[in-house]
Each structure stands twice: as structure tokens, then as C-alpha cells.
Amino acid sequence: xxxxxxxxxxxxxxxxxxxxxxxxxxxxxxxxxxxxxxxxxxxxxxxxxxxxxxxxxxxxxxxxxxxxxxxxxxxxxxxxxxxxxxxxxxxxxxxxxxxxxxxxxxxxxxxxxxxxxxxxxxxxxxxxxxxxxxxxxxxxxxxxxxxxxxxxxxxxxxxxxxxxxxxxxxxxxxxxxxxxxxxxxxxxxxxxxxxxxxxxxxxxxxxxxxxxxxxxxxxxxxxxxxxxxxxxxxxxxxxxxxxxxxxxxxxxxxxxxxxxxxxxxxxxxxxxxxxxxxxxxxxxxxxxxxxxxxxxxxxxxxxxxxxxxxxxxxxxxxxxxxxxxxxxxxxxxxxxxxxxxxxxxxxxxxxxxxxxxxxxxxxxxxxxxxxxxxxxxxxxxxxxxxxxxxxxxxxxxxxxxxxxxxxxxxxxxxxxxxxxxxxxxxxxxxxxxxxxxxxxxxxxxxxxxxxxxxxxxxxxxxxxxxxxxxxxxxxxxxxxxxxxxxxxxxxxxxxxxxxxxxxxxxxxxxxxxxxxxxxxxxxxxxxxxxxx
Numbered sequence: 001x002x003x004x005x006x007x008x009x010x011x012x013x014x015x016x017x018x019x020x021x022x023x024x025x026x027x028x029x030x031x032x033x034x035x036x037x038x039x040x041x042x043x044x045x046x047x048x049x050x051x052x053x054x055x056x057x058x059x060x061x062x063x064x065x066x067x068x069x070x071x072x073x074x075x076x077x078x079x080x081x082x083x084x085x086x087x088x089x090x091x092x093x094x095x096x097x098x099x100x101x102x103x104x105x106x107x108x109x110x111x112x113x114x115x116x117x118x119x120x121x122x123x124x125x126x127x128x129x130x131x132x133x134x135x136x137x138x139x140x141x142x143x144x145x146x147x148x149x150x151x152x153x154x155x156x157x158x159x160x161x162x163x164x165x166x167x168x169x170x171x172x173x174x175x176x177x178x179x180x181x182x183x184x185x186x187x188x189x190x191x192x193x194x195x196x197x198x199x200x201x202x203x204x205x206x207x208x209x210x211x212x213x214x215x216x217x218x219x220x221x222x223x224x225x226x227x228x229x230x231x232x233x234x235x236x237x238x239x240x241x242x243x244x245x246x247x248x249x250x251x252x253x254x255x256x257x258x259x260x261x262x263x264x265x266x267x268x269x270x271x272x273x274x275x276x277x278x279x280x281x282x283x284x285x286x287x288x289x290x291x292x293x294x295x296x297x298x299x300x301x302x303x304x305x306x307x308x309x310x311x312x313x314x315x316x317x318x319x320x321x322x323x324x325x326x327x328x329x330x331x332x333x334x335x336x337x338x339x340x341x342x343x344x345x346x347x348x349x350x351x352x353x354x355x356x357x358x359x360x361x362x363x364x365x366x367x368x369x370x371x372x373x374x375x376x377x378x379x380x381x382x383x384x385x386x387x388x389x390x391x392x393x394x395x396x397x398x399x400x401x402x403x404x405x406x407x408x409x410x411x412x413x414x415x416x417x418x419x420x421x422x423x424x425x426x427x428x429x430x431x432x433x434x435x436x437x438x439x440x441x442x443x444x445x446x447x448x449x450x451x452x453x454x455x456x457x458x459x460x461x462x463x464x465x466x467x468x469x470x471x472x473x474x475x476x477x478x479x480x481x482x483x484x485x486x487x488x489x490x491x492x493x494x495x496x497x498x499x500x501x502x503x504x505x506x507x508x509x510x511x512x513x514x515x516x517x518x519x520x521x522x523x524x525x526x527x528x529x530x531x532x
Contacts, residue, residue: 026470029463036456050077050086053095056152057083065104069095133157140202144177147195149187152180157203173203174210181215196223237275240363245269252370252400256393264375266430272367274406277359284354295349307340364406370397371424379429390425397423 019027053076054065062082069076069087074095077086087095123131137155144153160171177199181187187195196208213221249269256265288295372393376385398419405414514521 022466023470023474026463026466030467033460033463036460048075049089050075051089051092052079052084053087053092055080055084057085061104065099068099068102068104133159136203140199143198143202144179144195147191149182149185149191150179151182154178157206159203160205171205172210173206175199175203175206175212177211177213179213179215179221187221192221193223195221237273237363240275241271241273244273244365245271248368248370248400248404252372252397255396256372256374260374263430266373268371270369270371271365274364274366275362276364277362280358282354282356282358284352284356286352286354288350288352295351297347298350299348301344301346303342303344305340305342305344365404366406367422368401368405369422369424370401371426372397373426373428373430375430376427382427382429385427390427393425394420394423397425 016024054061057065059082062078062085065085066076066078069085074091075088078084079086137157140157141153141155144150144155154177156176158174160173192213195213196211199211199213200206200208208223211223215221246269248271249267252267252269253262253265256267287293374385374390374393376382378384398416401419401422402414407413510521513524
């Protein structure tokens with residue numbers, strides 16, 4: 001047995017000694033690489049992946065679950081400030097079923113099932129009322145949690161005290177609800193109304209006016225009704241005003257920021273919006289021919305009368321009612337000669353009759369002011385910003401104001417002086433400008449980990465290249481050794497044979513060479529022919 005071990009050891013020692021230094025390095029590197037690969041594979045295969053078992057837990061629930069898991073020897077981890085507990089991925093489903101069978105997690109809330117489980121004698125009326133109120137709050141919170149967008153809900157109900165006498169009027173209940181909504185979720189108006197009615201119908205004598213609903217960010221959800229129409233209209237108008245100012249501000253900020261730099265310009269916009277909506281009806285009459293102020297002639301009547309000639313002279317006996325008047329004669333006037341002409345013209349014309357029903361715009365921009373602060377190219381030198389640049393900015397802002405403000409009724413445009421009063425440009429350094437830190441690579445691993453990984457990959461690649469190269473070289477050396485051994489075997493028999501003539505010996509060698517290595521034999525013949 002010892003001899004066999006010694007032979008194996010000698011063979012290994014001889015094989016190692018016969019290798020070159022480069023081959024030894026390759027062999028050591030290959031062994032080290034295999035060890036690293038095996039170790040990495042074992043770590044990856046034996047590593048336990050933890051996934052959340054429960055989330056959004058209270059500290060008491062997290063503590064009870066962890067105690068149960070520790071007693072069973074199950075690996076666990078608490079994350080997210082104690083609201084989430086993680087366990088191995090392969091045990092999640094089994095643990096959920098087992099913990100549910102044990103009544104874990106127990107939130108400590110009382111629901112309507114408490115009455116069937118804990119019904120008994122000895123409970124006072126006050127205790128019963130407290131438990132009933134708590135169960136009512138719990139059941140209502142469970143109903144609200146089922147609404148899309150709500151992750152959790154807390155409900156506080158205040159019930160009125162019962163009157164001593166039957167004739168006493170029943171009081172009204174009130175409810176306060178805090179919703180834990182999903183991030184970014186926005187409730188529609190009909191969803192809010194449905195939520196109010198759900199709460200109102202779940203509690204006796206609870207009008208919607210006594211319900212307050214808000215979320216975790218202190219945002220109130222108000223019920224839309226007639227009493228809140230004024231507030232809603234104000235909020236809507238204020239939102240429109242802010243939207244107009246925001247759009248103009250973004251437009252100016254992007255335009256000037258492209259020229260001066262985004263961090264070199266600050267823009268503020270103020271507007272005066274007229275929300276008066278006008279509905280009117282106009283009945284207009286206009287001439288067809290506006291230049292001559294004439295219409296279309298439908299019918300016309302023209303009468304022309306003329307007379308020319310001598311008329312009879314005035315005469316006759318004068319008459320008088322007064323008997324004392326003794327006039328017996330009169331003086332005659334001139335003859336009745338003369339001309340007479342009469343023109344009578346009647347024309348019926350048709351005009352344009354226009355009926356307009358006009359509904360005015362719901363809002364109009366009556367006034368607009370733009371304030372711009374610009375930091376000069378050299379922050380400490382306000383004169384580094386030329387007056388030409390300030391004038392260009394003023395002209396740009398004036399164009400925006402001129403096209404945004406509603407035109408006057410007479411169609412007059414704003415004068416240059418009026419535009420100048422609506423624009424304010426200040427050139428000064430921004431001392432309060434925040435210096436943002438350089439963006440760091442958002443990665444869960446440090447930089448040195450990537451460097452070490454890259455170096456390991458590079459070393460592994462080099463070792464693989466050297467390993468395959470040494471393997472190829474060793475194969476080539478083995479082929480070369482085999483060829484030499486074959487040549488030795490080929491020459492030895494010829495030397496040990498009986499003595500023959502030199503010509504016969506050469507002939508036999510040439511025949512054997514021609515059979516076994518025809519290429520070399522052909523080269524030998526070509527060399528002889530060339531010598532001759």
C-alpha cells in the first residue's frame with residue numbers, strides 16, 4: 001500500500017517538475033478559479049431570499065408575529081420602520097395559513113362577531129354601549145377599506161345621549177374619518193358623494209353635514225351641495241386664474257431660460273380675470289349698400305305735377321258781415337299768371353335684419369403683469385448684461401401681454417407707456433440660489449464593489465485565455481514528442497539488423513520513407529534533382 005502511494009506521489013512530483021513555470025501558474029490559477037466558482041455557487045444556492053409576509057402592521061402586530069416566528073425557529077426580518085416583516089420565500093404561503101389559524105395578526109379591534117363569541121350575563125349597559133360603538137366603527141372602517149384607492153381607514157363616531165323622557169327629541173350623531181389613500185390617487189366627485197352617503201346610512205341619525213372626511217395629508221373631501229356652490233365656484237375660478245398664470249409663466253421661463261440659462265431667470269405672472277359671462281340678444285338693421293347707406297328697392301311710386309299759364313284776375317263784390325261797413329269797391333291785385341310743379345316720390349326699400357344671440361366667454365383676461373428677475377452673465381457685475389438684451393426682453397414680454405389681454409371695446413391697442421407699466425425687469429445677482437449637489441449614482445452597491453467585480457472578471461478572463469493557450473501548447477508538445485518517439489522506433493530496427501550493403505540499406509530506408517512519409521520522400525527527391 002505504501003509503495004502504491006509512493007509511486008503516485010513520485011508520478012505527481014515528476015509531472016509537476018516537468019511542467020514549465022507558465023504551466024504551473026496556469027494550473028494554480030485554474031484550481032483557484034474553480035474554488036472561487038464553487039464558493040460563489042454555494043453562496044448563491046444557500047442564500048435565503050426574504051419576501052414580505054405582512055405589510056402596514058402596527059407595532060403590536062409586528063411584535064406578536066415576530067414572537068411566534070422566533071418560537072418556531074423561522075428566520076425573519078423587520079423592515080420599513082417596523083411595519084413590514086419578511087420571511088423566506090418558500091415559507092410565505094404556509095405561514096400565512098398557520099398564523100391565520102391562530103388568529104394572527106390580531107388588530108385588537110372589536111367587530112360584530114364579538115357579541116356572538118362573548119355573549120354572557122353581567123355586562124352593564126355602559127360596557128355594552130362602548131363595545132357596540134367600537135364594533136360599529138370597526139365595521140364601517142372595513143367597508144371603507146374596500147373602496148378603490150383606500151388602503152386604510154380610521155373612523156370615530158359620536159352618538160347622541162338618549163333622552164330621559166320619551167318626548168325628548170333624538171339628537172344627531174357625528175363622524176370623523178381619516179383615510180390612508182394610495183399615493184397619487186384622486187377621487188372623483190361621485191366617489192366622494194357615495195362615501196358620504198355610505199357613512200350617513202350606516203349610522204342612525206347621522207346627516208351628511210355632520211361628517212368630516214380627510215386623508216393622511218390633511219386634505220379634506222367636501223360633499224358637493226347647494227351650500228358649497230359658492231365655495232366651489234370660487235375654487236374653480238381661482239384654479240383657472242392659477243392655470244393661466246402658470247401657463248404664461250412657463251412660456252416666459254422656457255423662452256428666457258433658453259436665452260439666458262434656466263438658472264439665470266425667475267419669472268412671476270399676475271393676472272386680473274373677469275369671470276362675468278354675458279348672454280344677450282341683438283336685433284340689428286343694416287343697409288345692404290353700406291357705402292351709400294341704401295337698401296334694395298322693392299317698389300316705387302313717383303308723381304310729377306306741373307302747371308304754367310294765365311289765371312283770371314281777382315274780382316267780384318266784396319262781402320262783409322258788418323252792416324256798418326260800406327265798402328263798395330276793392331283794389332285788384334296782379335294777374336294770376338305763374339308756374340306750378342309738384343313732385344311726390346314713395347320708395348319701399350328692404351334692409352338687412354340681423355338677429356344675434358351672443359354668449360360671452362366665461363372668463364376674460366382684463367389685465368396682465370409680468371415680473372422678471374435676470375442674473376447677469378457675470379453675477380457680480382450687473383453691467384455685464386447689455387441694455388440691448390433688456391430691451392429685447394421687454395419687447396418679448398410686451399408682445400405676450402398685447403396678445404393676451406382682451407382688446408378694448410373700441411378696438412384700441414395698448415400704448416407703449418401702458419405696456420411699460422405692466423412689465424418689471426430687475427437685473428441683479430441671485431444670492432439665494434441653491435447649489436444643487438452633484439448627482440450621485442443611485443445604486444445599492446458601493447463603487448468599490450463594482451471595481452472588485454470588474455477586476456475579478458478580468459482576472460478570470462485572463463486565466464481562461466492562458467489556460468486554453470497552455471493546454472493547446474501542451475498538446476502540441478505531446479504531438480512533437482510522439483513524432484520523435486516514432487522516428488526513434490523507425491531508425492532503431494535498421495541499425496540492429498544484420499550487416500548489409502550500403503546500397504541495400506539506403507534502398508530499404510527509402511522504401512520505408514516513401515511508404516510512411518511520402519511528403520518528406522518527395523521533398524528529398526526534389527532536393528536530389530536540384531543538386532544534379
